[in-house]
Amino acid sequence: MSTQNSPLEPQSPKAQNLADVQTLPDIPLDSPLRTHRKRLLPPLLSSTYPHGHLSGHPRTEAQQSAFEARKEEILGSMTKKEMEKAYEEKVGEVLEVLEEGERRGKEVEGEMEKLRMEREMERRVWGKLRVGGGG
Numbered sequence: 463m464s465t466q467n468s469p470l471e472p473q474s475p476k477a478q479n480l481a482d483v484q485t486l487p488d489i490p491l492d493s494p495l496r497t498h499r500k501r502l503l504p505p506l507l508s509s510t511y512p513h514g515h516l517s518g519h520p521r522t523e524a525q526q527s528a529f530e531a532r533k534e535e536i537l538g539s540m541t542k543k544e545m546e547k548a549y550e551e552k553v554g555e556v557l558e559v560l561e562e563g564e565r566r567g568k569e570v571e572g573e574m575e576k577l578r579m580e581r582e583m584e585r586r587v588w589g590k591l592r593v594g595g596g597g
Contacts, residue, residue, distance in 0.1 A: 489519070504560065 489495060489510060496508040510519075521529060536545065 504557075 493510075495510045498510065499505055499508045540548070
């Protein structure tokens with residue numbers, strides 16, 4: 463009899479623990495545990511271990527085997543130059559998203575500051591009306 467579990471049999475405790483990792487919340491981007499930088503990406507997108515997920519948690523066995531299969535497929539079908547180009551294009555897309563998020567964040571901050579100033583003006587006017595109107 464084989465010692466491996468079939469897909470229909472219950473998972474081993476080790477496999478179950480790896481599956482539990484996926485239910486953990488992401489490790490915050492500003493965590494001091496994030497010490498491994500990603501090539502060409504800003505330090506904000508560092509991971510907690512080399513070649514790690516951006517979530518900060520390790521891959522499950524199933525994720526790792528899928529990753530390895532995809533890696534072999536890519537290595538067999540692309541030249542090093544093509545891989546570099548594809549990587550740089552993907553990094554460019556990620557950087558565009560980050561820049562858009564930063565731009566939008568600045569827009570929101572500007573709107574919030576405008577609303578704070580408006581609220582402060584309203585508060586001053588209301589204070590003057592209360593003081594002047596009671597007399």
